[in-house]
């Protein structure tokens with residue numbers, strides 16, 4: 001039997017032996033046995049994660065001595081196996097390494113950024129993308145990804161909103177769970193499964209003023225009602241790991257926050273997975289002003305429950321002395337090591353530590369590219385359409401393709417794509433040329449990149465517009481303008497894009513603006529200029545074919561806003577589930593409508609901006625289609641329930657247009673009067689349904705106490721008697737509410 005065949009045979013045997021999930025009791029027993037044989041240094045080594053590239057002698061030495069538990073960023077399967085062999089065959093106890101990577105929205109086949117996937121409102125699409133990412137990444141030895149990020153993000157200035165599922169905890173939770181399911185599959189020990197990582201725990205999205213790494217002030221009731229909600233669902237979904245966040249919450253950095261990492265996560269929620277720090281976040285407690293030095297930071301992190309130290313070198317530098325001095329017990333160290341070893345057993349690494357080279361580098365399968373295209377088709381949002389779309393083939397012969405994002409193979413992939421091969425990206429220009437013929441597509445970028453202020457390319461762009469029947473203006477942000485440490489105080493289109501659009505508009509042809517960005521931008525002026533507006537949060541590899549299908553009408557739009565779009569940057573933070581205040585906006589007088597020498601109270605005294613008015617320009621949940629939908633009145637199974645009761649609410653949705661389309665029906669509630677004021681609306685569920693022309697479907701949702709409760713004191717929640725509204729609506733700004741009452745139990749009994 002030749003070597004290759006034997007290797008395949010061996011792998012098949014391994015797979016067969018590994019695919020049987022090892023019972024927890026068996027894992028516990030093996031971990032206890034191993035722990036009993038480990039030296040203190042070997043235990044500390046398991047808590048150490050390093051970034052490693054290549055088969056470097058010093059790294060090999062560390063691995064052989066048992067000083068490394070995990071490596072991140074090595075993605076050459078041959079090198080992964082070489083390094084793994086050092087751990088398994090050349091260290092005293094042969095404990096395998098876990099290889100990790102930030103696989104955030106695809107490994108090689110790049111899907112839309114998570115904010116884009118959120119715009120699909122489709123857990124199946126998210127799960128499918130994560131499964132594909134896991135298969136591609138595990139084929140080079142990556143068995144742990146630092147994803148999904150479920151930080152609730154209410155501020156578009158924050159660059160990391162790109163990695164989030166947006167501003168709502170229920171949408172984020174459902175999609176985060178789907179991503180965990182996709183990565184981990186049915187059997188975490190399967191060689192093509194990856195451990196998920198719920199991050200960044202917690203409250204990172206509340207970074208003050210949308211500036212990354214900034215402090216957060218989050219009252220515990222808000223923390224639990226909004227920011228912790230998705231993480232709690234990811235514990236239930238079985239996320240194998242968590243990552244603590246860089247930020248402090250009310251003065252306590254998460255890497256040293258025992259209440260958060262132990263009392264809530266493990267004590268209240270029963271989490272039994274592994275907690276990794278963020279990159280250097282233990283050491284960063286020194287500049288935070290929470291630790292005097294790395295030794296104290298190490299002690300605080302161990303006691304808070306940070307199992308693995310990513311690149312602070314705090315544990316390898318100080319844990320031995322902390323144990324020897326009695327400041328930290330070896331039993332405490334054992335409890336952290338247990339979590340690390342348990343993860344390695346759950347991943348099947350002891351039985352199957354190596355990449356099967358016979359099936360490595362599984363990238364770009366046609367089915368994966370098809371899924372990536374469908375993900376963009378379901379994520380792109382039609383924000384405005386005065387009839388220009390879909391492109392009418394009988395009228396549209398020549399198409400002008402203009403703008404810095406029309407042919408941006410690198411930038412259309414978005415942030416966090418370390419393994420991108422940009423030449424695999426299919427751009428809108430390429431796809432439109434393939435669809436309509438190169439001779440019918442006139443391309444003039446107009447600007448070299450999105451920040452470009454040089455207008456030398458405008459003349460050619462205007463010339464192209466003059467020759468065309470329709471102008472497709474591809475605007476937006478380069479990938480580098482969002483993501484970690486990439487925050488923007490001004491959310492308008494960068495560079496001279498707006499000026500270019502104005503010049504194109506003056507030509508007099510219909511103009512469609514297609515925005516590709518890593519966040520919601522303040523595009524009110526441009527939206528008013530364009531005849532149609534499409535929004536595509538950086539879509540990844542197959543952005544081009546998907547947008548071509550949508551613009552031509554081959555496919556229909558079904559994306560809905562996962563965030564609230566501002567009229568102006570200064571409105572941020574902006575989110576739909578806001579409080580009503582004592583003076584909700586009314587009688588808005590905008591700045592240009594104010595009389596000179598107007599009296600102090602002439603513009604009213606309610607909550608709005610003189611220049612921006614109030615509310616979102618495009619609201620949460622909003623999106624258009626090539627068809628139309630109508631919602632019937634909501635029907636309740638009861639108009640009063642006890643605080644522990646449930647009720648059903650149904651509504652008939654009809655496709656009133658002339659083509660098939662998908663609609664996202666959204667269930668919102670409002671608690672009108674409570675001991676702590678409640679938001680004007682809160683999403684509690686949704687359903688994405690496809691209807692043929694004229695087809696109606698009656699949707700039914702169940703409202704339970706979990707949908708009505710809110711936190712009042714620590715983990716304590718209440719459902720308070722009083723009036724509630726419920727909507728089944730197309731977005732957070734529309735719909736007809738129905739009313740019901742939560743009554744005191746004895747009132748109900750009396751009825």
Ligand code: GLC
Nearest residue numbers: 072102146199200278279484
């Ligand atoms: C980064 C990010 C985190 C990422 C980690 C490893 O700084 O905060 O999201 O997973 O380091 O790259």
